Amino acid sequence: MLSAMQHLSSPLLLLLLCSPQMTDSCSCALSHPQDAFCNSDIVIRAKVVGKKLLGDRPFGTMRYTVKQMKMYKGFDKVQHVQHIYTYAAESLCGVKFEINKYQYLITGRVYDNKVYTGLCNFNEKWERLSLAQKKGFNHRYQLGCNCRIKPCHYLPCFVTSKNECLWTDMLSHFGYPGYQSRQYACIQQKEGYCSWYRGMATRDKTILNATDP
Structure with a gap:
């Protein structure tokens, strides 16, 4: 070898050496599209x-x-x-x-x-990208590069920091990519808190719990 x-x-x-196994x-x-954007x-x-x-x-x-x-x-x-x-x-x-x-x-x-x-x-x-993903790559994902998307593979899962969004797509029997990957971005809100954002309202008016959706 x-x-x-x-x-x-x-x-x-x-x-x-950094990504796959030999x-x-x-x-x-698995990686959320936002992480793919921020880490590229x-x-x-x-x-x-x-x-x-x-x-x-x-x-x-x-x-x-x-x-x-x-x-x-x-x-x-x-x-x-x-x-x-x-x-x-x-x-x-x-x-x-x-x-x-x-x-x-x-x-x-x-x-x-x-x-x-x-x-x-x-x-x-x-x-094949959803409209939310296209908007994410265009401008939204960059708003969340200071946030951390925390994968949840097995319950129970918890966020441990205010800058984390809990990513639960892997728990669904529908598999990956899931709803959070296709429809949500993890965006930094006021006072450094991060939460899932779907884009149905202005960023300051849409404050979702860190465990949603």
Whole structure:
């Protein structure tokens, strides 16, 4: 395994070691879209228009050429994104985009002015996002980057700090992504308190309990 690891380029190796487990398949922790936004260097909406394999499989790198439609985050990192890099192999958490078909919401990290992404990043067809998620990436999620979304996998669960929102999607038998992921943002309110916000009223008028919805 060590000799195989030596073939991996250092930026992608860092992403691999930080996110998935080193097994035969990619394994990633569930993440709310807001966390994906806040923890990413780059967030864009783009159409993938080409691809090229760099190196040999399975440790090669796939370079996707994109037509950027809008940048939501990352102006201080890269002025305009033309290429997205990822592993060629899905077992190493490489993400696959369809060419000339869809617009994607793409999140990633920047190393040496190159944008890297993978299956542990949030990458989704734009048309599949809910209206709340689109508004979240456009402006709401950034309002909650000082908040902490606390996953609840088993009951009982409690918030332990005023800046936490309890994320309970994983408790539902409907699975992930759940209602909180698709409809809510965890927004910082007055006096540093964070609570779930659905966008049905102005931010100051919508104060939800930290355990809602």
